[in-house]
Amino acid sequence: MILLFPSDVLRSARVDDHFAAEAAAARAAGLEVSYVDHDAMTRPGGAEQAVRRVSGSGDALYRGWMVGSARYAEFDAALRRRGVMLRTGEAHYRKAHELPGWYEALAAVTPLSVWTTGHDRAEFDRACAELGAGPAVVRDHTKSMKHHWDEAMFIPDVADRDGAWAVARRFRELRGDDLQGGFVLRRFERFVSAEVRTWWVDGVCRLTGPHPDAPGGEFDAEVDLTAVEPLVAGLRLPFVTVDLALRDDGVWRVVELGDGQVSDRPRSLRAETFVGALI
Numbered sequence: 001m002i003l004l005f006p007s008d009v010l011r012s013a014r015v016d017d018h019f020a021a022e023a024a025a026a027r028a029a030g031l032e033v034s035y036v037d038h039d040a041m042t043r044p045g046g047a048e049q050a051v052r053r054v055s056g057s058g059d060a061l062y063r064g065w066m067v068g069s070a071r072y073a074e075f076d077a078a079l080r081r082r083g084v085m086l087r088t089g090e091a092h093y094r095k096a097h098e099l100p101g102w103y104e105a106l107a108a109v110t111p112l113s114v115w116t117t118g119h120d121r122a123e124f125d126r127a128c129a130e131l132g133a134g135p136a137v138v139r140d141h142t143k144s145m146k147h148h149w150d151e152a153m154f155i156p157d158v159a160d161r162d163g164a165w166a167v168a169r170r171f172r173e174l175r176g177d178d179l180q181g182g183f184v185l186r187r188f189e190r191f192v193s194a195e196v197r198t199w200w201v202d203g204v205c206r207l208t209g210p211h212p213d214a215p216g217g218e219f220d221a222e223v224d225l226t227a228v229e230p231l232v233a234g235l236r237l238p239f240v241t242v243d244l245a246l247r248d249d250g251v252w253r254v255v256e257l258g259d260g261q262v263s264d265r266p267r268s269l270r271a272e273t274f275v276g277a278l279i
Contacts, residue, residue, distance in 0.1 A: 001060065001061060001087075001279065002059070002084060005019045005034075007036065022274065029279060036051055037051075037053075046071075054082060059087055061087050061261065069094040069097055069180075088238050093259050095235070097259045099139075099184050102257045106254050111186045112131065112186070113184055113187070114130045114184070115127065121165055124164075124183055136185045140175060140183060142180040190248045191248070191255075198241065200242060201238070211266065242257050
């Protein structure tokens, strides 16, 4: 298997420093490593340039920075033309990367959610009415702005349409050109633990540890995956992460599912352990 990593922006023959430990671990495990140009990946029509340094053929796994579904589809196609087959094809990537792709399958274990396909006020108001009164959080199809909780994520009551729209509008402003899909409104649930990140390969949980944003990278929770396991397996996705948190009633809830290729690894999880789990 080939592991594909983004190259350093200034030194294209070297791996991006953020992924250097994983690249070294992959080589030590006997895997082939190649570099791709992430900046080219993010430009429409830039996929061929992005993969020009990729050598070899066969199955591959990408480990790099997040990219939109449309650009990933071009990346997938460009690699296929070179005889390199991503383990996660473009359809699987979109399903994992965008909340509307995975929500229905995990609805029983994640907060109630509704979404729009546009970014205007009328679409947003429709989603508010569908969700119903009460507190909520807003995000887009792929990402929230949790570091701007009060101004661009938390809505005290969606019944206050003007107040809710002010939060959504600020979210839209902060996301700018990176805004993906439309708005997503999720029913607010009160969590009493830090988020836990779990890593799944072919529907099986291989690793459990802290979320990369957890203060100090600590992890001492015993996560109950009983309700989650069959649902994640049913998605039939090759490589995903599932982030969970403990709700105030003692139930573990799914906060996010994402494509594992573009999910960050906490520094406390050794690169050698991580690569070993992938293969």
